[in-house]
Structures are given as C-alpha cells and as structure tokens.
Amino acid sequence: MIEKQGSAIWKGTLKEGGGTISTESGVFSGVNYTFATRFEDKKGTNPEELIGAAHAACYSMFLAALMGGEDIRPESIETTSTISLDPSTEGGPTVTKAHLATQVKAGADEAKIRELAEKAKAGCPISKLLNAEITMDVTVG
Incomplete structure (x- = not known):
C-alpha cells in the first residue's frame, strides 16, 4: 500500500481566519490559503485547484501508461482539470464536476x-476518488 500525506492548519474563523497547506515531500510547505482565495477569486491557493492539479497529473500519467501498453510513445500529454465547486448546494459547498482538457x-x-484517453478518464485513481461528474475534451496533434 502506498500512502502519501498532505496536511493543513487553520486558525481563526472561516471568513477572517487563514491556514497553511503542506505536503509530506515538502514541495508545498506552509502555503497560505483563506476564505478569499477559495470563494472570492483572490490570489492564492485553495483545495479545488490542488485537486485539479492532482487530477491532471494522475490522468496524464495513467494515459501515458495505457499508451505505453499499446507501444505508443507520447511526445507530450498536457492536461488541465477544472474543478467546479457549487457553494449553494444544500448541506454545504460541493464539488460537482471535474472537466479534463488534454492535448x-x-x-x-x-x-x-x-x-485510451476515455479509459484513462475513468481509470485514473483521482477520477475514481472524485464523487462528481467527469467530462473531457481531447485534442490530438
């Protein structure tokens, strides 16, 4: 079993407080996030963009693996995952979908x-983790 850790520290109230995000590897260490960076488009990170980055990375790696299994050597796979957070969902904000755009x-x-791109969309571990609609656009060439 492979286990990786991410951690967060939050201090203060939701709207006036703030926190930091760190990863076990130290690639992110003490990166700030706030209510404003998550819900008001202020500069800074937030959980959804981190999930998007993780989803894009996972998908690209899984697609490369599937292509390799078919003796196809990708020159490049460039992917963006857009995570949609609906703040008005009953019961609290909810991630409702992820959209992959890959070239x-x-x-x-x-x-x-x-x-293979469709198989990767359904099969990458982060896609499986997300309890949301996952859509995709693929550009080849």
Whole structure:
C-alpha cells in the first residue's frame, strides 16, 4: 500500500481566519490559503485547484501508461482539470464536476488515442476518488 500525506492548519474563523497547506515531500510547505482565495477569486491557493492539479497529473500519467501498453510513445500529454465547486448546494459547498482538457502529441492513430484517453478518464485513481461528474475534451496533434 502506498500512502502519501498532505496536511493543513487553520486558525481563526472561516471568513477572517487563514491556514497553511503542506505536503509530506515538502514541495508545498506552509502555503497560505483563506476564505478569499477559495470563494472570492483572490490570489492564492485553495483545495479545488490542488485537486485539479492532482487530477491532471494522475490522468496524464495513467494515459501515458495505457499508451505505453499499446507501444505508443507520447511526445507530450498536457492536461488541465477544472474543478467546479457549487457553494449553494444544500448541506454545504460541493464539488460537482471535474472537466479534463488534454492535448496529446503522439505518432499514433487518433481514434486509438481517443479510446485510451476515455479509459484513462475513468481509470485514473483521482477520477475514481472524485464523487462528481467527469467530462473531457481531447485534442490530438
């Protein structure tokens, strides 16, 4: 079993307080986040963009693995995952969907790449973790 850790410290009230996010590896250490960076588009990080980055990275790696299994060597896989947070959901804010936008450069049949892209969307571990609708646009070439 592989286990990785992320941690957060929050001090103060929701709207007036603030916190820091860190990762076990130390890549993020004490990165600030606040109500304003999450809900008011202020500069800074928030849980949704971190989930988006994790989703994009996971998806790209999984697609590369699937392509390798078909002897397709990707030149590049560039992916963005847009995480949608609905703040008005009954019971509290809810992540309702994730949208993957990926551009694949590889010397292979476009239909095969699209097939593998769909498999990666459903099969990457972060996609499986998210309890949300996951959509995708794929550009090949």
